[in-house]
Amino acid sequence: MNTYNLQGSGLGFRRDIMSDLAESPPANVDFMEVAPENWINVGGRFGKQFSSFTDRYPFVFHGLSLSIGGPTPIDVELVKNIKQLMKDHQVEVYTEHLTYCSDDGHLYDLMPIPFTEEAVHYVADRIRQVQDILERPIAMENASYYAAPHQEMSEIDFINEVIKEADCQLLLDVNNIYVNSINHQYDPVEFLKALPGKRIVYGHIAGHYDEADDLKVDTHGADVKPDVWKLLEIAYQEFGVFPTLLERDFNFPPLAELLLEVEQIRKIQKSFNSEDVAVHG
Numbered sequence: 001m002n003t004y005n006l007q008g009s010g011l012g013f014r015r016d017i018m019s020d021l022a023e024s025p026p027a028n029v030d031f032m033e034v035a036p037e038n039w040i041n042v043g044g045r046f047g048k049q050f051s052s053f054t055d056r057y058p059f060v061f062h063g064l065s066l067s068i069g070g071p072t073p074i075d076v077e078l079v080k081n082i083k084q085l086m087k088d089h090q091v092e093v094y095t096e097h098l099t100y101c102s103d104d105g106h107l108y109d110l111m112p113i114p115f116t117e118e119a120v121h122y123v124a125d126r127i128r129q130v131q132d133i134l135e136r137p138i139a140m141e142n143a144s145y146y147a148a149p150h151q152e153m154s155e156i157d158f159i160n161e162v163i164k165e166a167d168c169q170l171l172l173d174v175n176n177i178y179v180n181s182i183n184h185q186y187d188p189v190e191f192l193k194a195l196p197g198k199r200i201v202y203g204h205i206a207g208h209y210d211e212a213d214d215l216k217v218d219t220h221g222a223d224v225k226p227d228v229w230k231l232l233e234i235a236y237q238e239f240g241v242f243p244t245l246l247e248r249d250f251n252f253p254p255l256a257e258l259l260l261e262v263e264q265i266r267k268i269q270k271s272f273n274s275e276d277v278a279v280h281g
């Protein structure tokens with residue numbers, strides 16, 4: 001479970017809300033998440049502003065370009081740059097998607113890795129390579145996907161075997177479990193409970209688009225759905241309360257509205273913490 005300086009509820013960090021956050025620092029945001037690729041070698045005014053936030057809040061880095069399941073060699077220079085950025089801003093946690101996004105060029109999407117035994121060994125070896133460079137464990141996120149090419153094992157078995165073989169950690173995305181459970185017709189609670197809870201560093205919760213009753217699209221562009229909130233409660237019940245971050249990537253409401261959902265995370269967490277006190281205190 002999380003042993004880092006993370007707790008409570010988090011929010012994704014964007015340049016367009018820096019001024020609002022600086023003027024009125026939200027009391028219900030305990031940590032922030034940012035894509036490190038967007039801040040490598042950024043200096044000047046933006047660099048100073050970013051440093052002012054990393055001095056104030058614990059930050060986590062959630063990468064977009066590692067392409068851990070890709071066919072081309074790991075971008076060692078990128079990993080070294082991320083390592084330096086983590087050192088510069090005292091960031092302890094680096095996470096990525098259990099997907100790939102590049103071949104000869106960048107695909108600008110997160111593509112599913114085939115659920116095969118061969119892919120388990122291949123991906124685990126690449127994760128270990130990144131961890132060796134960073135000199136710390138990384139956390140892989142269970143990803144949403146819409147096709148499963150060359151599937152020889154279940155999604156849950158693939159995730160669990162990769163994490164075990166790589167000896168890495170887990171970024172638990174609750175919305176992705178729900179979306180995949182509808183699109184690929186499995187029980188989201190059964191899937192959730194089969195994950196390695198002791199490996200969870202923190203969690204994601206987000207909104208999705210209802211394309212049809214049997215097709216959900218992981219957009220991060222809408223409010224969190226009631227069924228996803230419920231699944232988060234089940235996750236806390238199963239694994240204990242873990243730090244949880246609200247993802248929103250486009251179709252942004254005013255910051256005050258975003259913070260209402262962050263507050264909802266806190267309310268759920270507090271309800272479970274209160275229960276723990278009542279039972280164990």
